[in-house]
Amino acid sequence: MKPAALGPNKNAKGRSKTGNLFTEIWKHRMTYTLLIPGIIWLILFAYLPMGGLSLAFKHYKANMGIWGSPWVGLENFKYVFRDPTFAQAVWRTLYINIIKLIITFPFPILLALLLNELRMRKTKKLFQTIFTFPQFLSWIIVSGIVINVLSYDGLLNSALQLLGLPTINFLGSEPMFLPMLILTDIWKSTGWGAIIFLAAISGIDQDQYESAQIDGASRMQQIFKITLPNILPTVTVMFILNVGGLMSAGFDQIFNLANAATQNVSQVLDVYIYRITFQSSTDFSFSTAVSLFRSLVNMILLLAADRVAKLMGGDGLFR
């Protein structure tokens, strides 16, 4: 059995663990004080609303409130699983988001590596700003741009017409919908996603690069032998977090880019929840039941990804 990390020496002095904890907290009291607003925020907006999940097992009545509404057991889930659109939405969500994750996930890493290789600081800042800017545009604006470019009388089709080529119905094509999601996602999110990897790269000990250069390592060798292995823990954590969000990603993008022609390939779970909550008769218990199901699947995916990462020898989220 391994010795406890904190135990022996302090126990030897005869002080309790609780006492040590308070001593540590007092020692770092300023840091803990600064943590308080964050903790309050987390309690108010993340933990307290969790009580609302009980609605999934109730028949919600606004006048009785969340706590006073009558319990109905699993009745809401009976209606959820009866709707074939729900099952389709689940599979469609996983399909779209897994493909998006596989294709889009490496791009921020690649961009971070490329930006890191730029030696001129001003050029590096300029490119970083250019790549990060699209993140600050909402999906409504991005979808407006995309629709103006790709619509039947949009920029691209006008160019095709000028060249004497036939026009293409980009927006109404089911096969083109997923590539459109992936391309717009890469355009919008890559720069922002690269920031965290750039931060990880900046934390790498520069001595390693100097030693490698003395040993005659090329730039590519330095990337593969030093940079990538050093940022691997960050990559793993980011991947696990992305997997944990597979069931809930992409509502703004998909909702704004979808239309009647693509509804068979765009009905993801978030769009389904939106539709049943706001576009048909109001039933918050039903919507909560669907949301709870989504959160459960997300949690299972997150734990599974964490476990797989550990089995493969990497660091997981939970120690």
Next chain:
Amino acid sequence: MNTKKLFKPLLAVALSAVMLTVTACGKDTASSGGNEKDADGNYKDKLKISVAQTTEVKDGVLDNEFHKFWMDKFNVEWDYNYVQWDSWPEKLRLWINSGDLPDVASWNYVHGDFMNYVDQGLLYKFPDDWKERWPNVAAAYKLTGLGDKLEELTGGTYILPKPVYYQNKPADPLVNQIGVIAIRKDWAKAVGFELKDAYTTSELIHYAELVKEKDPGKLGSKLVPISYTADDALTNIIMANSEHSRVESAFYKGEDGKFHWGPADPETLTGLKLMQKAYKEGLLNPEFYTWKNNEGSDNFRVKGVAAMMSLGGLASYRQDMDKNMQKNLGVSSDDLVHTAIVLGDDGKYRNLEQPNFWSALIFSPNISKEKFERIMDIIDYSTTKEGQMLLNMGFEGKDWKYDENKEPVSLLPEGTTLEDKYPARFEGLYILGDDFSIVNPAIKKEYRDRAVELFKEKAKLGSEGGKLATYDWDVQLYDSKAKSQASFDYQNEYANLILQGGDLEANWKKWVQSKQSLVQPVLDELNSKFAK
């Protein structure tokens, strides 16, 4: 570090938390006031009333004479909330459920929601004697039919369904105003297409084919032969062939006494086939299903590039079209536009029997007695003849007068409408504009006469061999979780079906099958309760 140093950040955090709590838990302090009147009969106390409507009131508009008249007469200050058409149901749902409903709001009545809201105390319950106190409102309310039915269900009055017609019902039976199209008369003549009062769907498709082939407007690729949105296509192609294809009448009692689901009827497939034909031939715009609101009609009346659009049967719509064409194209629509009704390909007329209401007024459950009474006073006045004339004609002696035959005539300059002079007259909260549009002299007599003529023709065709979807109170007022769940966005579902590759009939059958797990429970419930 001493304790004082620690105290400052702690105090800041505590203050932030207090402010957050106060903000989150803060409650509007409703202003209250009396409805006492002074010696001149004016209200003593000014009340600030929040109102939510789908009429857009732009900045500064409330300063005009018309709005001031209402504010002065009833001593109110409006807190106006414009609700966009596209977000109307969602916004009202959020307001009602969160307890943020303005004092009075227009709501697109949905029966299932209504019963839930009443059950949960989310709507204001009217005092028992309201009909005696506001008799004009009560008279209009009575004509809707819905009000009395709901009172039987809930034991009180919670909403005011808005009457479509009050004094000027154009035809009997009353048929929904939808299902009237406009075509370019000049282009029809140029391509040798006969002008008639009613066309089958295929005849209209043939007209569009002729226009596409001969391009009488010399528009080339800009031409849109049939400028329909997905909703227009549902109304004028699918419903024209299948009266139970729309959400309003999808569940219906058949001749066998059992309940059926209209979208699964073969007539719906007939409509879908015609719609797909129009799409495949390039008569409908390649992206018609992405169009919203006026995008379909604007091609006709603003851009002048469409041969056909969905108009609707109200004289005011025709007047708006004329105004738009004059303003944007510099032409008189009288020379260019022909209106007609649409028949199914079997020559039968189909539409929805029109209950005499559309949408409703609802009141916040937290409204003060004074505010409720003041609003009811406003509504009561607006339903009187004087109020209706003011709302629809403006001020007597200034905007209109009675002629020697005691008929009202407009005094507005040629080309000026009341909307130009007094924009956004939202004070007509209750009776819909459809009623007065039948007699409104501000609308060209030809347009009014044509509207009534088409209403009568629809009623005649509908009752003599036609197929009107009857308004079944049993179905409409039946509420269950299964029924709420089996509510589909039919216009987009149909658009998606005709856009899919492969055999349309096979796709439609597959689609019908895929909906059965939601549809069948509703049919079972309806059959067990109301079938013969």
